[in-house]
Amino acid sequence: MAGLALYIHWPFCVSKCPYCDFNSHVRDSVDQDMWRAALIADMAHDAALTGGTPLSSIFFGGGTPSLMPPETVAALIEAAEHHWGFAEDIEITLEANPSSVESARFADLAGAGINRVSLGLQSLDDEALKFLGRAHDVREGLAALDIAQKVFARTSFDLIYALPGQSADAWQTELERALGFGTGHLSLYQLTIEPGTRFATLAARGELGEAEPDHGAQLYELTQACTATAGLPAYEISNHARPGEESRHNLSYWRYQNYAGIGPGAHGRRGDLATTRHKKPENWLSAVDRNGHGLQSEDPLSAYDQGAERLMMGLRLTEGVSRDRFPAALLDRSAIERLTAHGLLYPDTDRLVATPQGLLVLNSLLAEILVD
Template sequence: MTSQGVNEGGFGIYVHWPFCAAKCPYCDFNSHVRHQPVDQARFAAAFERELTHFAELTGNKTVQSVFLGGGTPSLMEPATVERILTAISDRWQMDETVEISLEANPSSVEAGRFKGYRSAGVNRVSLGVQSLHDTDLKLLGRLHDAQTARKAIEIARETFPRLSFDLIYARPGQTLSGWEAELKQAIGLAADHLSLYQLTIEEGTPFYTLHRAGKLKMPEPELGAEFYGLTQAVTGEAGLPAYEVSNHARPGAECRHNLVYWRYGDYVGVGPGAHGRLTVGASRLATATERHPETWLENVEQYGHGLVENAGLGEEEQGDEFLLMGLRLTEGIDLTRFERLAHRSIDPRRLNALLEHGMVEEIGENRVRATREGFFVLDAVVADIAS
């Protein structure tokens, strides 16, 4: 983690592929199922056009990271991925050590494409494993089983220099001992990075409807906190400590793209429903594109982009966003940078109160981070510091 990265945040490109083979019942992401084949060549051409628009907006920057997310980007043909990555490298300078990540589902068909993605330039894959138990995979609406997931992990480790995979814990009926055993299995399979998320019930999802009807029983908050504490202990002991609330890595293997977000860097967001944050001249812009895939496609073909939001952020908004993102990190935040962004000083009395109550801790000159207790009420901690 270079000092430049901590201070300036870096620059990345996020590419949103919005299509999935099926919609998971817990998911509230902008993902869509299509029962007819997607015209990948037409979408690739639209990505190229929208990238051109953003390249003209950002000027000459060096890309530290590219993230192909979704949806299910591993439904793209390797040739589609190659077109998109070529478009990026044609429009911006690429850092010598650029990280290019692709999210993938561990079905055997998609795993067979891994060599094609590697040839296209992908050097890091993130697998949506979610569980190593077949019963829970079925509950979560996943299309793969545990054996397929293990095989995909094996192929990914053979194909890509870097690998991460996701697991969801605090699932209905899950025990602490069961999670500990599963997590230790996962650590044995993992190369250098794990993303470990507590299951949350998001409004508008099938799980939300079931939960409201009393048909899906979730762990009590106190048990959820125990799951979180156990997760930190097991991963820390295994040499994959948390560097962010839900992300764990061996030192040096942190996801560079996500660090751009959390360090409040600049990032272009292309594709349906993608968001971005860009510094243009003296302005900080928040961008968002049309969420509906086919509408986005038509807009890009007509106007050269699918933007539905391109708004300047005020100083107070920038300060709040910087706190909300940066306090997720174990490296914490530089309070001097907050004051530079927000154009105001932090009230020392409020900061001292948070320190005294154990919500934040000092980790060097003018740097603080949220404690474990602070993570559970992060919105309130941010509101206190920002007020």
């Protein structure tokens, strides 16, 4: 039986990046004692409903959780172990920005129990970092990566590609440099213009555009080839790892397993219930103070909704998803046969697996496979 995953959301950042649509907020000050107590209370509520299954992973996301004091991180990890217990090989990940201030805390965060860090490098080009609104430069980012790889058992970092004007040669050079650092996991994302972001405002004024689809596909295929050659093949559309270094926490999402989510805006899955926390930090704090938890809603999921989510998440993986996890009436068999004949799905009787060509048009596949 798979262990339970726990997501902890820290919503605060030093500044808001123009491409970011995550639940992140800038505040002049944060009452650390209040926030630590509130997160522990929110955790206790979900633990009472999901006890009996040890945690296989914890993920501190944000926002910028590397801004959390290490003693707060340690207190949350201790509370989680008390409530659920830990699997022997538990993975505990924290997202971090590569500033010198935050990297100075890495040793203390490791001492608090973090054994995997996900570092937001985003680019190895200073001009691109300015465009992306990042507070660090390449030198500072690589110094943070060096510290992280010495301090933590496992390290991952993010890069964003398909930036305006970025050529295939420029991306290949940057990616090959990144692959030379010896990191066991990379998350490589194409730039997308998300609603509500600063970039969306610029795009609406005609001052910013996304890469043309054909160019984006070229860069994607280049990414798959370079990472596979370097021994970090894709195991999910945007995630690449040496065998054994895949993100166990994210795999729990993509394999549609149960997970608890606490903190502002966090989502969870508990059986056939989808849980959602209040999004605005102040509203979440008020809810915890009033109710002992930050829940905004617990919504039942129909068999169709669960099947649709399972398919949407599972087809992102190169392993695909087992067909026996779906009600027979949910899948359009004729569409599956047609897509297989067109080379977009592998001809496998037990699993639905998208081919590399299929992954490029995944949303279209989902629309055809699912019966309305």
